[in-house]
Structures are given as C-alpha cells and as structure tokens.
Amino acid sequence: MWYLRIRQPELMSMPLEGVVKLECYAVDPSEKEIGLDADRIDNISRFILQERNVTPYQSDGRWASHIYPIYMAETYLKRSFRSDTHFKKLF
Amino acid sequence: MSTEAIGKVTATESKPTTCSSVRFWIQRDAMVRPFDIVKAEHLQGSHSYAIVQDLQYVTDSAGHLANYVSSDFGDISARPLNERLGTTIAETEILYNTREVEMPLRDGAIVEWADADGIRVALGLEKIEKPIPAGWIETSNGAQVRIDFDSRYLLGPEGAHLNIAGISGLATKTSYAMFLLNSVHQRARNDAAIIIFNVKGSDLLAIDQPDPQLDESIHADWQRCGLDPTPFSNVVFLYPYAKRPKDHYTLSHNQADVLDRQYSSGRAWNYYYDVDLCKRKLPLLFSDIDDPMSTMESIFHELPDIEADSWDSFR
Numbered sequence: 551m552w553y554l555r556i557r558q559p560e561l562m563s564m565p566l567e568g569v570v571k572l573e574c575y576a577v578d579p580s581e582k583e584i585g586l587d588a589d590r591i592d593n594i595s596r597f598i599l600q601e602r603n604v605t606p607y608q609s610d611g612r613w614a615s616h617i618y619p620i621y622m623a624e625t626y627l628k629r630s631f632r633s634d635t636h637f638k639k640l641f
Numbered sequence: 642m643s644t645e646a647i648g649k650v651t652a653t654e655s656k657p658t659t660c661s662s663v664r665f666w667i668q669r670d671a672m673v674r675p676f677d678i679v680k681a682e683h684l685q686g687s688h689s690y691a692i693v694q695d696l697q698y699v700t701d702s703a704g705h706l707a708n709y710v711s712s713d714f715g716d717i718s719a720r721p722l723n724e725r726l727g728t729t730i731a732e733t734e735i736l737y738n739t740r741e742v743e744m745p746l747r748d749g750a751i752v753e754w755a756d757a758d759g760i761r762v763a764l765g766l767e768k769i770e771k772p773i774p775a776g777w778i779e780t781s782n783g784a785q786v787r788i789d790f791d792s793r794y795l796l797g798p799e800g801a802h803l804n805i806a807g808i809s810g811l812a813t814k815t816s817y818a819m820f821l822l823n824s825v826h827q828r829a830r831n832d833a834a835i836i837i838f839n840v841k842g843s844d845l846l847a848i849d850q851p852d853p854q855l856d857e858s859i860h861a862d863w864q865r866c867g868l869d870p871t872p873f874s875n876v877v878f879l880y881p882y883a884k885r886p887k888d889h890y891t892l893s894h895n896q897a898d899v900l901d902r903q904y905s906s907g908r909a910w911n912y913y914y915d916v917d918l919c920k921r922k923l924p925l926l927f928s929d930i931d932d933p934m935s936t937m938e939s940i941f942h943e944l945p946d947i948e949a950d951s952w953d954s955f956r
Binding site: 561600604605607618622 | 703704708710711712713719723724
C-alpha cells in the first residue's frame, strides 16, 4: 500500500486533497517477504498519475482524489441502483 | 454512395423532438456537415428526411472551469490519458416523410444517410413539371444530387424572381447567374428571351464564345446537371453610339478584334438616344417625383416647342 499525490498541493484547499491510496496484493513469496518491486510501484504510480486528467471537477466532491474512469464506472453503476425510497420499502 | 446508419435520434426532457425538428447523436467516425440530408425510421414503416442545420459536441463536463482544471489547472501541454465522455449532436429540420407522418420522431430511431433519389423526393424535385437545372449538391456520404428550379417560379407566371446571395468581389454570383441563364437558354429557349445589362466590362461581351479553359471536371459538372457546356447562341450585342469610327462608332472599350468579329458577323449593333423620341419620354424619368408647384410639368409642356436636332442644341 502506498500513497500518491496526483494534484499540485499549492492548488488544493487541504493538505490531503489530491492524494490517493493505492493497494496491491503481494502474490509471489518474494513479494510477501521483501515487498513489491520498486519499478512496478513506479509503473503503477505513473499510470495513475496520468489518469489525473480529465477530472470530475464540479460533478463529484471527491474530484481531487478521484480518477475519471472510476468516476464513470461509479456513475454507470449508480444509475442501475434502486432508489432510497424503493430500498426502504423492502423492509 | 452508402446508406449506412450514422446515429440515433435523441429526445430528452429539455430538448424533445418536434414535428419540425429532431436531434441525433452521431457515430464517432461519421463525418457530417451542415446541409447534409439524412433519413430516420419512423412510424408505420415510414422514413423522415431531415437537413442538418447545426452540429454540437457535448461532454459530461460540468462547465468550462471543469475543463480548465482537467488540463492540470491551465497547462496547455497536459494530455489526458482518457478522453472525457462526449458525442456530437446534430440538429436537423424535418423536410419530408414518406407516408406523410407528422408525429415527432421517437427516441432511439436509427438515422442513416439519405440516398440521391430519396433526397430528390424529399426536396420535392421529382414533382417539378418544368425543371430548370440549377446545379448539384454533394453530401458528405458522396451522394450527388441534381438540383432543379421550377420554371413556373423562375420564369413565371408564378414568381419570376431569383435572389442570389454571396460575397462581393469574387464573381461567384455573376458566374452562377450566367450558368443559370445558360441553363434557361438550353431548357426553355422558346419560352424565355434573355436581356443582360452589361456592367462587367468585357467579360459578358464574349458569352457567345466557347471557353477554352473548361477542363474535364467542369465538363463533368455541367453534364451532371444534364446540360452541355456550350456558349450562348443567337446572341446580339447592342453598344452605345459614340463618335469613334475606329471602334465601330461605339462607346465600348471592348477589344478591337472582338468588336470586329461581332460586327462582321452581324451580331453587334449600335443604339442611340434620339432627341425627338427622348423629348416625348423625358417625363417618364420624373414620374415618381413630387411636383407640387407643377414646375416640371410646365417644363414638359414646353419640350415639344423646343426645336433641336442634336443633344448639343437641346442643351
């Protein structure tokens, strides 16, 4: 697990805004013992950093620590959810 | 020429389809231009034809500021890994329905290119009894459609009027007017006589001569309209008289060899405003001017009594 800053801190309203947490399972025995390979961490971080644009700014309050593909997946899935009213009626 | 689907009708709460307008989203790789004509499936197995008026690209961006932020807060060199969700929306105006269905198009209706025959029907060109070829259009899918004017409205008795709009100074309006006159000349020779008042220097004084610069593509354009790229025939040129024997007594600055050819072949004549005739017609020049004191009227009464056999003595 590691943290990655994807936004310029001077443009953020809070110190932790623009920071994302990344988790990666250690699968190989060597990874479990000595941790993930630094190059692999860098590579994954590089891709996540590239995903900082475009942003769901003004559409999602978490925009600074959010990446667009996940925002789109969330938006798509939420459209298929039952409403709160419908859910409460189930009980 | 293809008739493949290029999009689907989109009707929303704020922007519904109406009986006269419809919007559709365009497939990502489709290239559409304003004035393209498309057709969409409609009720009762019919198809509606519509002409594209505007194209808009919309995204899920909440505003311009969101796009600014999405470029690393104004960094022009920033290149996003993923594009924002977006599509092109075409705004169209309904032209025609094959079964006269006037209900608004339904959301999700397939939109495809209209073929040339369909476009002619949609534009009402197939119903013209006396068509005058007026050019041709090419839509983005490559459909080439000959456009005709209705002779009744171009030459009369219904309208006899045409308005040509365009940018000044490029000779495009004049060129088109000459093309259309030639079309009239070829198709309605027995119904129309053409009188041209020349304000274009020597250009219009050679309309009876073939253009040696016409290349094959221009020939093909004419033939696409069902016309032959031939010059006007049975042309007579009338030049104002002047005391210039070297120029065939004309006031024209046309090339000498052109004048020689026209006069020697009997196609050029001079006209002259005769003093006696003009004295009688002079009041017509002032017919729309108020004359409360009857000043002009008095002068006109005096005109027949003035004895003059030349304009100099008339002055």
